[in-house]
Amino acid sequence: MVKKIKNKIMAGFALLITILIVAGSLSIYEFTNMGKSVISLIDDNYKTIADSKTMLEALEREDSGILLLLLGRWEQGREIIQAADSSFLKSLAQAENNITEENEEEHIRRIHESYTNYKALWKRPIVDTEKEGNIVWYFETLHESFLKTKSAVNDLMELNQKNLYHESTQLKNQSRRAIMPAIVAIVSVIIFSILLNFFITRYFVTPIGKLTEVIKTYNPDNRNYSMDMGFNDEIKQLEEEILNLIDKITRRQEK
Template identity: 20%
Template sequence: MTGLRKRVTVGFLSIVCLLFFSGMVSFLELSHLSRDTGEILKANKRNIELAKEMLDAAHEQNIALIRLSVFGDRLCDSLCRKSMERLENTLLVAQSEALEKSFLDSLAFATTELRLVTDNYLAFGGAARADSPAALRPDSLGGRWYSEEYQALYGRLTAAIKSYMTSTQSSLVPRAEQMKKNAYRAVTPVLISLAVMIAIVLMLFYFMSIYCVTPIERMNKGLGDWLSFRVPFAVKGDLKDEVLELKEKIESLINISKQTKS
């Protein structure tokens, strides 16, 4: 590969290599960014699903206990136990999947309190209520028990579930900050490569003008002057490689032409 071709090839290959390198780095960073975004959205969706499941179970258990304690509907006994188990099982799943388990401490405590009060009522208050002649009539004692003891615990439980649903978002903040850094890292190589490519293109333009375009223009003008006015062919400049060879060959042809005519 000769000099001029080599310089042009090296210049354009440098641009291609920079484009390839910056593209690969940006692709990797964007892949990381996409994966982190997907994980954050998935975790957020999962937390909301678990919180909804616990709220549904707590609400179902609350309705069943109202019908049991106030209206004496013994058919709700099994539903009450089943809803409580559903709530506890969902809490166990949330604890196993949580990145920061401290957010679930208050929820676990509220669930345990509700379980103890519910079991105590089902074991003693509910059994005594079932044996009474007024088992199918509204019970003022059961209503007072619900409003004075159970309702406050139920309120604390639902508040803890809602707090869990919102507080888990704070654990996503560091990952969101990391995503922001990944976005900058994905863009930075492209910007650096763009600046370097602009510099290379300007340098390539400069050297092409100095060593190729300008000498060819001068030789073209000198050859035209010689053909038209017999002005001596004298091209000055810093000529190299193939351009210098071309100048020397033109001078040789002119000398041969002069010798032939003489």
């Protein structure tokens, strides 16, 4: 037990400050981590999901372009296909540069492979060949390849969506971990305050009250003063000094 009143109060406040500093530091640490997690969430998953969506859209546009070619509308069809192809390749390149998840590389390799095969089918002339208006060729050969590529892109998107969900769940827990130290610190400080108030009353206010009572009831005929403060601190010293003083006054009066 700490002996001096000053040290007692200082130690009490030091503990109080420690808990606040620790809670604050841990909250800041967790919030900083949370910020990093949000950025990595966007970088790792969200961008690839957006690229996958662009690729799917491009594939659909390419499919429409091919149907136009089958109808013999060469110029309009080629224009749509070329724009969609460029958009697809651009998104694929972006996804390739943002491989962050396990198996993501394998998914991109599959997209590459199936898209190359798909592209090889429509790259060759369609208008003014036996393919023009050939719906059987479209369904049996081209559409199969189109679905295969689309499925590969969907798989990439699903992988990133799953990880996005997982990461956001982690983020929820992280935000909880950031807030909780503050809540616990608030509750602890309330408990601290109640206890501090109790201890100050019990060990400082009550003894001072007792001393005051003794001085108030001072009677030169009664030498039997006992306050029994119990602790070896400044109040105990004050008690001893008051008793000495009473003793001195009594002796002087006797003389």
